[in-house]
Amino acid sequence: MPNVWPHKDELYLCTPIRISPRNNYYIVGFQPNATMHTAHHMLLYGCLEPGSNDSVWSCGEMQTNEIDDLYNTASPCRSGSQIVYAWARDAPSLQLPEDVGFLIGKNSAIKYLVLQIHYMHKFPEGKTDNSGVYLKYTKAPMRRQAGVILLGTGGVVAPNRVEHMETACTMSEHKIIHPFAFRTHTHGLGKLVAGYVVRRDESGDVWQLIGKKDPQLPQMFYPAVSTPVKPGDVLAARCTMNNTNGYAVKIGPTNKDEMCNFYLMYWVEGSSPLEKKYCFTTGPPYYYWSRAPQNFNRIPDLEASTV
Known part of the structure; x- marks a missing residue:
C-alpha cells in the first residue's frame, strides 16, 4: 500500500x-x-x-x-x-x-x-x-503451474444456533489438479472449516478429507492431503458456525457480518490452472449438502464439524 x-x-x-x-x-x-x-x-x-x-x-x-x-x-x-x-x-x-x-x-x-x-x-x-x-x-x-479455487457461501446464521454453511462444485474441466495447501477464513462465529474431494463408486460416495482447521488460529495456508482431483470429482467445504447472539448474522464484508471461505491451492502438470476460480452457493437456509444437486450420501457429519 x-x-x-x-x-x-x-x-x-x-x-x-x-x-x-x-x-x-x-x-x-x-x-x-x-x-x-x-x-x-x-x-x-x-x-x-x-x-x-x-x-x-x-x-x-x-x-x-x-x-x-x-x-x-x-x-x-x-x-x-x-x-x-x-x-x-x-x-x-x-x-x-x-x-x-x-x-x-x-x-x-x-x-x-x-x-x-x-x-x-x-x-x-x-x-x-x-x-x-x-x-x-x-x-x-x-513445469507445474499453481492455481487457487475459492469455495464459499452466502447465507445467514440464525440466532442461538449452530449452523453448517456448505458448498460443493463438480469438476467439469478435463484437468487433474493436485492440492498442496488450504486456508480457512471466517469471522468470529467460525469453529471449524473442512474441505473434501468427493468421489462416487459402486457402494456410494467416498469423502476424502483435504484439510480442516479452526479458523480462529492463524489463517495461513496449511499443507493439504495430497490427493489428485479428477474430472467428475466434487470439491466440497463446510463451515461450522456457532451463533450465541440473540440476533441473526449474515454473510457480508464487515467484521459484524460473517464469511465462510475455504481456499484450495493446487498445481497442474504442464498445463494452465482451472478456468473455474470460485465455487459459491447461497448457503443456509436454502442450500445444504443434504439437498445438493449431486444427491450426496455418506455425508461425514461428525468428522466435518469436529476438530
Missing part, C-alpha cells in the same frame, strides 16, 4: 501493479508485511484488467455501490478476477513446492496483481499504512 490513510472503519482498499507483458514470471513464495492489529485480512488478486486506473481505490467486493469521499470505488478486477494469495491473523510466509509457481505476465491471463486490504478500524488523521506482501519470483520456467 502506498502510504494510504484508512479514514473510516471497515474500509477495503486496493492498489495494483502491472506485470511486464514481454516476460513470463513465476511466483514461488509470499512473505506478508503486515500485522493483524493493522490489517484484518489481505487478498492478492490476479487480474486481466484492474478495477481502476487509480493508484489506490475503495474496493469492498460486497459494497462496491457505496460512495467514498476520499477514494473512488471499484471492484479489485474489471475482468479476469482470480485469487492468488490470502492472509490474515498474523499468518507466516508461504513457500510453494519445488517446480511449482503462479505464472504471470506474457503467457498468462494475469496481467496485473491487485492487493486488497481490509482495514477494520480507521486510522488517526496523519497516520498512514504501507502493509503488503513481498513476492518471491523467478523467470525460470516451472
Whole structure:
C-alpha cells in the first residue's frame, strides 16, 4: 500500500501493479508485511484488467455501490478476477513446492496483481499504512503451474444456533489438479472449516478429507492431503458456525457480518490452472449438502464439524 490513510472503519482498499507483458514470471513464495492489529485480512488478486486506473481505490467486493469521499470505488478486477494469495491473523510466509509457481505476465491471463486490504478500524488523521506482501519470483520456467479455487457461501446464521454453511462444485474441466495447501477464513462465529474431494463408486460416495482447521488460529495456508482431483470429482467445504447472539448474522464484508471461505491451492502438470476460480452457493437456509444437486450420501457429519 502506498502510504494510504484508512479514514473510516471497515474500509477495503486496493492498489495494483502491472506485470511486464514481454516476460513470463513465476511466483514461488509470499512473505506478508503486515500485522493483524493493522490489517484484518489481505487478498492478492490476479487480474486481466484492474478495477481502476487509480493508484489506490475503495474496493469492498460486497459494497462496491457505496460512495467514498476520499477514494473512488471499484471492484479489485474489471475482468479476469482470480485469487492468488490470502492472509490474515498474523499468518507466516508461504513457500510453494519445488517446480511449482503462479505464472504471470506474457503467457498468462494475469496481467496485473491487485492487493486488497481490509482495514477494520480507521486510522488517526496523519497516520498512514504501507502493509503488503513481498513476492518471491523467478523467470525460470516451472513445469507445474499453481492455481487457487475459492469455495464459499452466502447465507445467514440464525440466532442461538449452530449452523453448517456448505458448498460443493463438480469438476467439469478435463484437468487433474493436485492440492498442496488450504486456508480457512471466517469471522468470529467460525469453529471449524473442512474441505473434501468427493468421489462416487459402486457402494456410494467416498469423502476424502483435504484439510480442516479452526479458523480462529492463524489463517495461513496449511499443507493439504495430497490427493489428485479428477474430472467428475466434487470439491466440497463446510463451515461450522456457532451463533450465541440473540440476533441473526449474515454473510457480508464487515467484521459484524460473517464469511465462510475455504481456499484450495493446487498445481497442474504442464498445463494452465482451472478456468473455474470460485465455487459459491447461497448457503443456509436454502442450500445444504443434504439437498445438493449431486444427491450426496455418506455425508461425514461428525468428522466435518469436529476438530
